Amino acid sequence: MKRTALFCYLLFMFFVFVIPAGAAEEEKSQGPHDILVVSGTILNAQSKPVKEVEVNFYVNGAKVQLEEEVITSKAGRYEAELLLPPGTLPGAKVEIEADKPAYKSSGHILLEDVVQEKTDAEGNVNYLAHYNLTLMRAITPGFWIATFVLIAVYALIALELMHRTLAAFLGAALLLFITYTAGTFNDDYVILSFEDAIHAIDMNVIFLLMAMMMIVGILKKTGVFQWTAYKAYQMAKGNVYALSCILMVITAVSSAFLDNVTTMLLIIPVTVEIALTLKINPIAFLMPEVFASNVGGTATLIGDPPNIMIGSYAKLSFVDFVQNLTAICAIGLVFSLVYFIFLYKKDYLKAQVGDVQKMIDHLREEYRITNKTLLTQGSIIMGIVILLFIAHGALHMEPSIAAMIGAAVLMAMSRVDIVEMIEHEIEWPTLIFFIMLFMVVAGAEETGLIQVIAEWVKDMSQGSLVTAIVMILWVSAIASALIDNIPFTATMLPIVGYLTVVIPGAEHGILWWALALGACLGGNGTMIGASANVVTVGMAERAGYNISFMKYMKIAAFPTLITIILCTFWLLVVEI
Template sequence: MDVILAGVIFAVSYIFIMTEKINRAVVAMAGGTLLLLTGIYSVNDVFTSYIDWNTIALLFSMMVLISITEKTGLFSFIAVRFAQQVRGSPVPLLMGVSILTAIGSALLDNVTTVLILAPIVLKITKQLGLPAFPYLLVVIFSSNIGGAATLIGDPPNIMIGQAVDHLTFLSFLNHMAPVALIMFMVMLVVVLPLFRRSLRTGNGNTEELMKADASAYLVRSPMLYQSIAVLIMTLAGFLLQPFLHIDLTVIALSGAVLLLLLTEKELAVEHVFSQVEWVTLFFFIGLFALVGGLESAGIIDELARAIILWTDGDFAATALLILWVSGLFSGVVDNIPFVAAMIPVVEEFEGYGMVYLDPIWWSLALGACLGGNATLVGASANVVVAGLAEGADQKISFIRFMLYGIPFVVLSLAVATVYIYIRYLVPYIS
C-alpha cells in the first residue's frame, strides 16, 4: 500500500510541478505533507534522513553573497561595458553575451546569472533595434552549458556534489569543464549560421549605447570592494577545499556571514534576506521530502534494480543509459526534481556490484544540465528568462524554442556520449 501511495503522491505532485498551475514550492511541500499524513515516513525521518540540509545551506549562502554583490551594480557594469567594447555589433555582441553568461553561470549559478543578464540583454537589443530571440536563446543555452562546468553552477551539480563526498569543486572543474567548453564551442558554431540574416546591424541608436556611462551603475562604497573581496575569497576556498579539508557548505556559509557582517551598516540584513529566493529553497525542501517518500517505500530500490536488469549489469551501458535518460527527461521536466529522484537510484548501484560510480555520476550531471536546453521548462534558468522576456513584451514561444532546443540537446548528448566513452569507459573496459 505504501508503494502505491508514495508513487501516486509523487506522480501527481510532479504533474503539477510541470504544469506550473500552482507554485511549485507549494506543490512540493504539499506532497511532502501528504506523505507525512499517510504515514509513509515520520517527521523525524524526513528532517534527519531525507532533506539534504547541506544543499539548502549552500544555496542559501550563495544567494546571500550574490544578493549583496548585485546591489553594488558590479554585474550591470560588466555587461554594459562589454556591449560598448564591441560597439553594439550584432555578432560580437551575441558571442560576448554567450561568454559572459557561461562564465557567470560557472562561477555564480545559472539562475542568478540570467536574472542579472537577461534584463540587460533585453534593454541593449531594444536600444540597437536587434531581435531579442537569438540573444535570449544563447543566454539560456550558455547558462545551462556554463552551469554544467562547476559544482556551484547548476542546482543538479550542487545536489550531486553534496551526495558524493569525494566529488569536490576541483573534481567538477576537471571532469565537467572540458566537455562544457566543447559544447560551448559547438553551440556558437551551430547558432551563428542559424541567425546570420537576423544578426545584421539593427536600426536602433548605437550612439546612445556608446554614450552611456557604465560606471554610473557602480555604487562606489566600501560594500563594492568588500563584496568583490569576499566573493574572490569564497571561490578560492572552493578551489582549495580538497587541501583545506573544510566542507564546501561551511566555506560558502562563512563567506555569506562575513559579508553580512561587513556590510551590515550599509545594507540591512532584513533587506538582504528579503532578496533570498525563499521559494526556490522551500521547493528544494519539499522535493527532498517527495523523493524521500519513494526511498522509504522501496521504489528507489526497484528502479535501480530495473536499470541493472535492463543493461544486464554492464557498466558502460548503464553509464550511457543514465546519460540519455537524464538528458531526455530533463528536457521535458525541470532537471532539479529528476536529479533528486536519480541520486538515490545511482547510490543503489553500489549494492549491485558497481564499485566505481564516478562515470555514472558525470553522466547524470551532464545529461541533466545539457538536457535542460530542450524546452522552456527544462531548467529553472529557462523559466526565469522566459518570464523576464514576457514582461518586456518579447515573449518566447514554447514551440519556437523547442524547435531549436531539442535538436541541440540531441547533438549535445551525442557529443557527451563520445566524451564519456573515450574518457571513462574505454580505460575501464580495457
C-alpha cells in the same frame, strides 16, 4: 500533613521505579544464562544501509522478548543481547526476522554461525553471532501514491494549473498527511515520515541560495551589474550575436569553477540590464546562459553537485574530471552557441543597436559605479568566497558555509538594512519550492521508485560495457530531466561502483563519466531538472518575464538531446 504527603510520594516512587528496576536487575543477574549477542548490517538491493528496520529474534520458533526494540541505525547497523535459559545453546534453532514498511519482510532466517566465546565469572555462557542481510523493496500502495504524487506535481507545473511552489507544497503535504493517517493503521501506506522529510531537505542548497541572493543584493547597490552590461556590450562592439556568445562563454567558464547556481545568481541581473538596454526580451539571453551554465558545470569536480558526489564516492580528483570531461563539454558548448544563435536570430535582429559608439558612450555615462567603497568591500568578500568554493573539498566544508560567512561579513561591513534585504532580495518562493520538491522526491525514494529505475539499469546491462555506458548515460539523463539529479545520483553510485568492478573494461572509470554526463547535462531538459534552471525561472519571473514549463522544455529539449547524443559518441569512440 506535609510529611505524610512526602512519605507517600517517596513510597510511590519506590514501588514504581526502584522495585521494578531492582527486580529486572535481579532477574538479569540470576544465572547462569546463555547470553547471545547478535549484530550485523541491513542493506537494500543497491547495498545502501536501511535505517529504522525492526529486528526480531526467535528461539525454537518462540519470539524472544527483549527489554527494548531492536531498530537499525542510520548506518543500517543493529545489535541485540538475547538472555536465554542455561543450556539453550548451541542446540537451539535461533532465527532473525527484519521488517520495515515499503520493504518485503525477510521472514525467519536461521543463524547458523553461533560461536561460543567464553564463560564469565557468574557462569553465564556467552555466544556471538553476526549476520548481514538484504531487504528487497515491496510494491505497496504507498509506492503507487508516491509515484502518482510525483507525476501529479510535475503535471500541475507543466500544464500551469497552479504555481510550481504551490504544486510542490501540495504534493509534500499530501505525502505526509497520508503517512500519518492511513499509514498509522496500515504500514503499507507509510510513505515519508516527518523526520525523513526534514532530513531530505538539502540545507546546503537552501543556505547557499539564500546567502548568494544576499550577496548579489548588496552588490546590486554598487551599480556593478549595470557597469558589467556596458563592458559586455563594449566587447561585442554592438554585435548582438557576439554579445550572446560572450555571455554564454562567461557563464560556462564561471560555472566550471563556481557552482552553476551561484553563477546564474550573478549573471542574471547583468543579463536583464543588457536586454533592457537593447530593447529585447531577456529570455533570449537567459535560456542560452542557463544551458551553458549546466554544460560548463559538468566539466569539473566542483561545477555541479552530482560531480562532487561522484568524485567523493569513486575517489576521483579534480584533474580526473578535467581530463575526461572538459573536451566533450567544450564541444557541447560550441554546439549550444550555434543552436541558440539560430533559435533567437529573430529576437536579436529586433535589437535597437543604432550608433554603436554613441550607445557605448551612453552606457559609459549611464552605467557608472555608484559606490566604489561598497564595491571594493564586496569584491574582496566575493573573491574570498570564490576561493573557499574552490578549496571547500580540502577543507571538508560545505559550499553554503562559504557563502554564508561572506554574506554575513558583507552585511555587517556595508550596514545594509537586513530586514529590507530579507524582504526584497531573497526569492522565498524559489527556496520554498526547493524545500517542498526535496520532500516529494524523498517520498519517491523512500517507497522505492528511484531504486526501481536504478535496478532496471543494472539488470539491463547484463555484463556488456557498451550497454552499460549507454544505459547509465541515457537513463541518468532522462531521470535527471524529470527529478532532482542529486538523490538519483546517490542511488546510482553503488550500482555504478558494482558494475565498474564486474564488467570487463569498466575498471578505468568510464561508467563514472557516463553517470556524470547524464546526470548533469540531462538536467538541461526541463525547468526543474537542475537547480540553476529553477533559480533562472524564478528570477526571470520576478523581473516580469514568465518562462512556463512547456516553453522551457520546448526550447531546451532538442539541444539537450543532441548533447547527450554527442556524449554517447564521445564515450563509445574516444573514452573506450
